[in-house]
Amino acid sequence: KAGVTQTPRYLIKTRGQQVTLSCSPISGHRSVSWYQQTPGQGLQFLFEYFSETQRNKGNFPGRFSGRQFSNSRSEMNVSTLELGDSALYLCASSLEGPSSTEAFFGQGTRLTVV
Amino acid sequence: KQEVTQIPAALSVPEGENLVLNCSFTDSAIYNLQWFRQDPGKGLTSLLLIQSSQREQTSGRLNASLDKSSGRSTLYIAASQPGDSATYLCAVNSGGYQKVTFGTGTKLQVIP
Numbered sequence: 001k002a003g004v005t006q007t008p009r010y011l012i013k014t015r016g017q018q019v020t021l022s023c024s025p026i027s028g029h030r031s032v033s034w035y036q037q038t039p040g041q042g043l044q045f046l047f048e049y050f051s052e053t054q055r056n057k058g059n060f061p062g063r064f065s066g067r068q069f070s071n072s073r074s075e076m077n078v079s080t081l082e083l084g085d086s087a088l089y090l091c092a093s094s095l096e097g098p099s100s101t102e103a104f105f106g107q108g109t110r111l112t113v114v
Numbered sequence: 115k116q117e118v119t120q121i122p123a124a125l126s127v128p129e130g131e132n133l134v135l136n137c138s139f140t141d142s143a144i145y146n147l148q149w150f151r152q153d154p155g156k157g158l159t160s161l162l163l164i165q166s167s168q169r170e171q172t173s174g175r176l177n178a179s180l181d182k183s184s185g186r187s188t189l190y191i192a193a194s195q196p197g198d199s200a201t202y203l204c205a206v207n208s209g210g211y212q213k214v215t216f217g218t219g220t221k222l223q224v225i226p
Contacts, residue, residue, distance in 0.1 A: 004157075033214070043203070043216035090157055103148060103205075103214070105158040 002027065004093050004106035012112045018079040021109045025072050025093030031055075032074040033103070034066060037088040046089075049074050050096075078111075086113045116141045116208045120217035127194055128225050135189040135220045137204035142182045144208045149178050149189050151200040152219070158203065161189070194224045 005024040013019050025032050034046040045058040049068035066076040072093075078085055088110050092103040117140045127133050137147070146165045150158040162171045162178040164187065170179040177190040187204055201219045208215065 006157075035216075042218050043205075045214060088155075092158075102160055102163045104160060105150070107157040110155070 004091060004104050006089075006091055006106035006109050008109060009107065010110045010112075012114060013081050014114055015081055015083060017081050018077065019081060019111060021076045021078075021089055021091075021111075023074045023076070023091035023093075023106060025074070025091075026104055029093035029095055029104075030072055031094045031096060031101075032068060032072065033092045033094075034074070034076050035090045035092065036060075037090060037108070038086075043090070046076070081113045083113050086111060116144075116206055116215040118204060118206050118215050118217040120202075120204060120220050122220060123218065124221045124223075126223040126225060129194060129196060131194050131224075132190070132192050133194055133222075135191070135202050135222070137187040137189070137206075137217050139185045139187075139206045139208075139215075141208055142185050144182065144206050146207050147178075147180055147187050148205045148207070148214075149176075149187075150203045150205065152203060153200050161202075191222075194222075196224045196226050198222060199224050 033048040047057045068074045088108045090108045092105045095101040119138045148163045149161040164180045175192040203219045204217045
């Protein structure tokens with residue numbers, strides 16, 4: 001059974017540009033969450049999608065947005081990139097959303113903003 | 115607001131030792147707690163998931179316990195091996211929908 005797939009694995013962008021990251025969850029999983037990991041802040045929750053609807057959102061500016069498609073694949077977009085957006089972006093999928101179910105993570109997308 | 119603390123931040127042990135990693139959280143109203151390992155530059159690998167109604171979970175050489183009343187979880191690793199070297203993270207789910215708070219992690223080094 002395939003795991004969570006994130007593409008691309010690495011990205012280098014310039015300040016002011018925008019970027020789109022993709023996450024394909026485990027087959028059958030309907031919940032996809034996104035996290036940002038930096039050395040200074042650790043892992044921080046960005047948002048969660050379930051059945052194409054954003055159910056929860058962390059404390060990030062509106063430059064960070066996402067969406068989920070009918071096949072549960074999710075994309076995350078960051079506009080007007082800043083140097084501080086450089087991070088490892090992780091997505092996690094779970095069956096229903098995590099009141100009771102285990103979350104599985106992808107390998108992440110390493111974004112570098114120069 | 116849930117806060118999760120992991121102590122120690124780093125740990126170095128000789129191969130074969132048994133060891134305990136700690137995770138503390140401030141709000142005991144949780145749905146579950148999950149332990150992960152992360153290798154450098156990689157994603158997170160799920161180790162154990164403990165539901166709020168459970169006291170412990172075991173998988174191979176790993177045993178995780180949960181004491182909600184005191185806001186603590188421990189991850190016990192028996193007979194440590196160099197391949198166990200990684201950063202270990204605990205994640206507490208205390209929100210309604212996938213709102214998870216991660217600890218800062220314990221970086222473990224097992225010396226051959």
